[in-house]
Amino acid sequence: MTFEKLLNELCLLNGTSGDEKNVRDYIIEKIEGKCEYKVDPLGNLIAFKKGRTTPKNKVMMSAHMDEVGMIVTSVKSDGTLTVSAVGGIDARVVIGRKVKIGGIQGVIGSKAVHNLSNDEKNKAPSFSSLYVDIGAENKEEAEKLVSLGDSVYFDSDFYSFGDGFICGKAIDDRFGCAVMINLINSDLAYDCTFTFVVQEEVGLRGSRAAAYTVEPDFAIVLESTTAADIPLASDEKKCCILGNGPVVSYMDRSTIYDKELFKLSEKSAAENNIPWQTKTMVAGGNDSGAIHITKGGIRTMAISIPCRYLHSPSCVAKLDDMENSAKLAEIMLEKACML
Secondary structure (H helix, E strand, C coil): CCHHHHHHHHHHCCCECCCCHHHHHHHHHHHCCCCEEEECCCCCEEEEECCCECCCCCEEEEEECCECEEEEEEECCCCCEEEEEECCCCHHHCCCCEEEECCEEEEEEECCHHHCCHHHHCCCCCHHHEEEECCCCCHHHHHCCCCCCCEEEECCCCEEECCCEEEECCHHHHHHHHHHHHHHCCCCCECEEEEEECCCCCCCHHHHHHHHHHCCCEEEEEEEEECCCCCCCCCHHHCCCCCCCCEECCECCCCECCHHHHHHHHHHHHHCCCCCECCCCCCCCCCHHHHCCCCCCCEEEEEEEEEECCCCCCEEEEHHHHHHHHHHHHHHHHHHHCC
16 A cells, blocks of 8 residues: 555544544554554553564654544534534634534534624634534434534545645644554564554643653654745744655754754754755644653654644645655664664
């Protein structure tokens, strides 16, 4: 299976924070017989892959299974649903979008423009002002179809376009999951523990538990990070650029990354002709924020792909960046094992 096909299948699966079972089951199917694995009480999938050699250091590679989405919080008398965001979603990007709730389809609605007050027109919408229309006539009919606490997912396609671009939901972080699936199915030089973690989007929860269980010496987090390389953004505000290779972070809002690993990744990329970049802003965060301060501390680095329109129904990334990130991840895995 090609990397693009694997990513396609992963991205089309639904799995918001706390509801990752479909994604986890798919990953287990792909790694069965290639490693030892277990599922912890939170739902993290922890897989140990035996390599050709026992390494000097215990290394954990991690990616999260969950995606942003919404959750049903009430059913109104007219049959529409109110929802809350699960993870960081800008309400402006969801209006008019198709969604799924189990097997039920719906559309995100908002107050009609001609009914907005002047004050409302000048404010960004919030989730409290949105609703989901599932075509129900009233509350009783809607309650036969959905329940409070049901997950609401973007109903998005996955497709390629332009010069090597791909578009779909949940690229954050099914990209990282795809890389780790391929590594588990390969002939690794050294033993490694891979953690497919839950609930990253609501507070880095699964990674904290997984790191506590694994107790690695080093951790490599695979992620997607915000790229604003679009018109009207100044150079420093672009943060990172699609097509310029993997993003290796030195600092974000939750982590100051291990300096030796940062420098080593820069050197390794140059030695292997892998294009790479770092962020031009201190922004964002990922599971490194929880992992690096677990127990007595864990030396941690993050390798991310630049991604436009992150946390939306239509994330955009480049396959070249993904392939180069996968190459750098495997190299850094071997380096960390024997550092």
